[in-house]
Amino acid sequence: MRIAAIDQGTTSTRVLVADEDGEVAIAHAVRHQQRHVKAGWVEHSALELLANVRACIDAAGTVDAIGLDNQGESCLAWDAHTGEPLSDVIVWQDRRTEAWIDELRALDAQTLTLERAGLPLDAYFSASKFGWLLRHNERVRASLASGSLRLGTTDAWFLDRLTGQCATDITTASRTSLMNLATSEWDEELCRLFGVPVECLPPIRATVGEFGHIGATPVTAAVVDQQAALYGHGCRRTGDAKITFGTGAFALALTGSQIVRVPDDGLLPTVAWQIDDEVTYAVDGGVYDASSTIEWASRLGLFGDLSEIERFDAPPAISRELAFVPAFSGLACPHWDRSAGALWLGMTGATTRAELCQSMLEGIAMSAADVIDAMREHVGVTDRLSIDGGLARNGYFVQFLADVLERTIVTRSFHELTAYGCAALAARGLCGRDGTLPDHDSDTLLFEPRRPAAMVREWRTRFTDAVNRAKRWR
Template sequence: MTLCLAIDQGTTSTKAFRWRPGTDIEPAGSLTHRQIYPQPGWVEHDPRELLAHVRTLVGNTPDATALALANQGETVVMWHARTHEPLANAIVWQDLRTRDMIERLRAEGAEKVTLARAGLPLDPYFSASKMRWLLDNVPGARSLAAAGDLRIGTSDAFFLDSLTGTFATDISTASRTSLMNLRTGAWDAELCALFDIPLSCLPEIRATLGPFGQIADGPAVVASIVDQQASLFGHDCKEPRDIKITFGTGAFILGITGADPVVRPASGMLATVAWMFDGTPTYALDGGVLCAGAAIEWGRSVGVIDTLSPVWDPADRCADRGLFFVPALNGLGAPTWDRDARGSWTGLERTTRREDLGRAIWEGVGLRAHQVVAAFEQASGARCGRISVDGGMCRSAAFRQFLADLFRRDIHFVDHGDLTAAGLLRLCARALGSGQMPPLFWRRTRPRHPVPDGAIAAFAALTARPAGPITPTEESPA
C-alpha cells in the first residue's frame, strides 16, 4: 500500500512526516543541526550532518514508497563529483560574506543583467555569489572544476546526488540562484559567465515532479522543491494573487502570479517559479522578512517576551500609541532590501512597560509582512486574494488577530499541521496519480479592530528605502 514520506530539510532542523491515503498526516521524526558562525555575518551548516539527518529520517520509515524533499532554497554546497565528499561547509541563505562582491558587480552594472535574465536583483541572499565565493576560496576547487570532478549547487542537488545518484535540482530551486533564465527555465550562459560559475559543475534542472531517482532500499524521490514553494502548495494557493505567509525564522511571503513571470524591480518583490507540472511553470512573487521568529527568540533572550502565547487587549495596540519595533536584526529584506538597517524601538515613553516592548516586536513582524503584501499588490497591479498563514508565530491567537486587524480581512490558518509537509505530501500524491490528498481543516480569524492607516504609515516611514540607491530598470526576462 502507498506510503508517502515528506522530508523538510530546513534552516534549523530536518523534519519528516508520513501519510497513507485515507489517513491523517503523521509526524515521523525531527532532528536539529548545528548553526556555525565562523565570523560575524557568516552562517554555515555541515553538509555531512544534514545528509546524515535526511538518511536517518528516511530509514525511520522503511516501508515508504514515495518521497518528496524540501530544501532551504538558496543554501549552497560544493562537493567532489566522484566521492560525494563535501569540500567545505554549506553557505546558508542568511550568509552575508559576499556583500563586497555584490557591490562590485552592482557598480559594474551587472544588476541590469540579473534582473533582465534571472528576474532577481543583486544580493548576497541568492546562491550565485555564494558559489563564486566557494570556487574562489576553497583550495583546489577551480582545478577540480577543470578536471570535471567538481559539483556545486543548492543543497537539494547534494542530497539527491548522494542519495540516488541523480545530479539534479528542480526549477523552483534553480530560480533562486540568479543563474537560471526565468523565462526558459535553463541555466543561462551569460549569468554563469557574470558570476564565473562553470556550467559543467551545475546540476540538471528538472520539473517539480522529477523524476529524481531511487534511494537504495528506500523510496523513489518523486518531488523536490524549495520549502517555501512546498508550503505554498500546502496552503492550496492555486489562483493568481493567492498569498501565503510563513512566519518561521524569517517571514516568507509568496503569491501566485500565473503563467507568466512578473518582474517589477521597483516593487522590491522577487520573481520566482512556484512549480512546474506537465512542462508548464507557474510563477510567483516572493518577498522575505529576514527576521520574524528570530526576533521573537531574541526578545525572549533579552527578557521582554515571556511567552509564545501572549494575551493582549486587541484594541490597545502599541502601534496605535506610536510605539514600534523594526525587526531589522540582520537588515531589511523586501521591499526595501536595506542590509545596513538595524533593529530599533521608537516611540518610547516613561510609561512604556517591559511587556509593551515585547508586544511591539510581535507587531513589528506583522507590520513588515503587511509591507511585503502591499508590495505584491503594487507589482501584480491588483489586490491580493486569499491570505493564509502558518509557522510558529501563528500558533498565537493574539498574533493572528493582529494580522486580521492589520490586513482588514480574514486570515486563514490550520489549527494543527505543518503546511510545508502537507504541500510535500500533496506533491507525492499528485506524482503518484492518487485520487486522494492529505486532509487539511481550515479556520479563519476575522478582523475586529482595524489598525489605523496612520499607524501603518508611521511604521512605513521608519523602514523607507534608503536615499540614493541604484534603481533597477523594469525589464522582462530575456
Template structure:
C-alpha cells in the same frame, strides 16, 4: 499511498508520514547547529544535515515514496567523485558577499532582474557559489581537476542519497543563475558572477524521477516555500500564503506567464511534468522566527504561549516600535545595511511591551509584502498563513487589522509536508479542515502605518 515528506529547513529537519485521505504523523525531528564564524556569516554542516535526513527517514518506516523540500538559496560545493563536501553550507541568511556584489558594474543589477528576475543580493545563491570558488582552496582545486559540483542543498542531498545530480526548476529559480524565459542555466548570469556553468546540476520538473533511497523512489524535490504554497491549496492567480518560519515568506500564484516587474520577485512556483511552469511573486522578511528567538534569548519572554494575547492598546499605537532587521531588510528594500531598531520606550516600558513590539514589527514588514503583491495580481478574499507565529492569535489578528485583509490559519500547520505529499500524488483532502479566520478591525490606523514607515527610514543604511 504512504509518503515520507521530509522538510529540511533552516533550523531543523522534520519528516511527516502522510497517507491517502490526509492522515499524518510526525516520524521525527532533528535540530542542527547554526554556525556564525564571522559577523553576517551563517553556515551549516552539510554532513550533519545529511545525517539528520537519514535519521528522520529511518523513523518513517516503510513508505511508497519520498518527497524532500530544501532551504532554497542555501548552497555548497562538493567532490563529484567522492561526494565529499568541500565547503560548509552557506545559508540563505548569509551576507558575506555584499561587497562583492556592490563591486559589479552598475548595469549588472538591472540585467540580473531582466534575465533571472532577481536583484543582486547576498540572499541568493549566485554570489555565494562564486565566493566558494574564489575563497576555498579545495573548491578551486576540484574545479581545476574537473571534479567540482556546485549547487543548492537539494542537489547535494540527491547526489549523495540517490546518485542523482539534479535540482528542480523552482529551486533553480532561487539561485540568480537561470534564464526565466527558457528555464535553463544562463551563461550570461554564470559569467557575471564567476560560477562555472558545467559544475551546476541538471534542471528537472518537480515530480521527475530523482532516484531511489533504499529502493523507495524520491518522487518530489522542491523549495520548502513552494511546497508550502502547494500545501495551502494555492492554485489560482491571486491565491496567496505566508509562512512564518525563521523568516517570513509570501508567495502568490500569478499564472503561467512571468509576472511583470515589481517590488517583489518573479519566481517559479512549481513545474510539473507535461505542464507549463506555474509562476508566482515572492517577498520575504529576513527575520521573523529568528527575531523572536533573539527576543527570547535576551529575556523578553520565555515561552511561545506568552505571545497569544496582550492587554490594552498595541505597542505601535503607543509609539513603541521595533524594526526586525537583524539580517537587514529584504523585499522591497533590499538593504543589508539596515539594522534592528527599538524606538519610543520610556520609563514605563516593560518586557511585555517590547516583545509585543517585536510581533507587531514582523507583522508590519509583512504588510508591506502584501501591499506589493496586490500591485501585481489581485489577491483572493483571504491570505492563508502558517508557521510558528501563525499560532499566536494576537499576531494573526494584528496582521489582519494592519493589512485590512482576512487572515486564515489552517488547523494542519505542517503545510510544507502536506504540499510535498500532494505533489507526490497523495489525496490530502482529509487534512484540509475548516481554518480559523481573523477579520480586520480598525485597531491599526493610517497614522500608525506612517509611524512604522518613519522607523524603517531610521533603521535603513545604519551599518554603513
C-alpha cells in the same frame, strides 16, 4: 499509498508521513546547529544535515514514495567522485558577499540579473555564494582544476548522496540567480557574471518527476520549502497567496503562466512548480527575520515561555509610539536593503519587556503587510490570506496582522503545510493526476479585521517612518 516528505529547513529537519485517507504524522524531527563564525556569516554542517535527512528517512519506515523540500538559496560545494563536502553550507541568510554585490551593482550588473533571472543583485541568492567559494576556498579551486567540482543548493547535495543522481528542481534553480526564468535553463551570461562554471551545476528537472531511488523507494518530487507550503495551502488559482512565518516570513502569490516582473516594488518573479510540461509562476516577497526575531528575544530573556507573548493587556505598542523594525539580516521586499539595521524606536525608562515583545510581533506583522501591499498592486491577491508557521499560532500576532492588512486571515489547526505540500507533490509524481492527497482545509480559524481604517493608516505611517530610519545603517 503512503508518502514521506522530508522538510529540510533552516533550523530543523523533519519527516511527515501521509496517506490517501488523510492520515498524517510527524515521524521524526531534529534540530541542527547554526554557526555564526563571523558577523553576517551563517553556516550549517553539510554532513550534519545529511545525517538528519537520513535519520528522518529511516524513521518514516516503509513508504511508496519520498518528496524532498529544501531551504532554497542555501548552497555548498562537494567532490563529484568522493561525495565529500568541500565547504560548509552557506545559508540563505548569510551576508558575506555584500561588498562584492555592491561592486557588481556599481557596474550596472543588476540590469542583467533582473532581465535574465528576474532577481535583483543580493547576497541572499546562491550565485554570489558560489562565486565566493570559488574565490576563497582552496579546496573548491583544487577540485575545479581536477574536474571533480560540483556546486549546488542543498537539494542537489542530498540527492547526489542519497540516490546517486545529482539534480535540482526548477523552483530551487530559480532562486540561485543563475537560471534564465524564461528558458528554465542555466544562463551562461549569468554564470560568467558570477564566475560560476556552468558544467559544475546540476541538471534542472521538473518539480514532479524522477529523482532516483533511496533503496527501493522512488524520490518523486523536489521543491523549495516555500513553494511546497504554497501547494500545501491549496493555492492553485492566480491570486491565491500564503505567508509562511518560519525563520523568515515568506509570501507567495500565484501568477499562473505569467511571469510578473515588478522590480521597482521589490517583488521577485519565481517558479511555483512544474508538473509535467506546465510551469506555474508566482511572485515572492520576504521578511528575513520573523521567528528568528522571537528566538532572539527568548535568548535575551525578554520572555520565558511563548504563552507570555500570546496576549497583552495594553493597546498595540505602535499606537503608543513604540515601534520595532525586524532587520537583523537587513530588509527584503519591498526595500532590498541589506545595510538596514534592526531597531526599536520610542522606548522610555518605563518601557517593559512585555511591551518590547509586543512591538516585535507588531513589527513582523507590519513588515509582512508591506509585502502583501506590494503584491496586490500587480496580482490581485484574494481577500482571504492563508498563513502558517509558528507565529500563526499566536493569537495576538494573527489578529494584529488581520487588522493591518484589513483582510481576513485564515489559520489551521494543522500546521505542517510545508511538509504536506511536499508530500502532495510526491504523491502526484508517484501516481500522476490520480495521486492526490486530500487538502487539509478543516479546522480553520478566521481572524477578521476590527480596527478603523484611519487608525491602521496612522500605524502604518509610523512604522514606515521607523523603517526609513533603519535603512543604510551598516
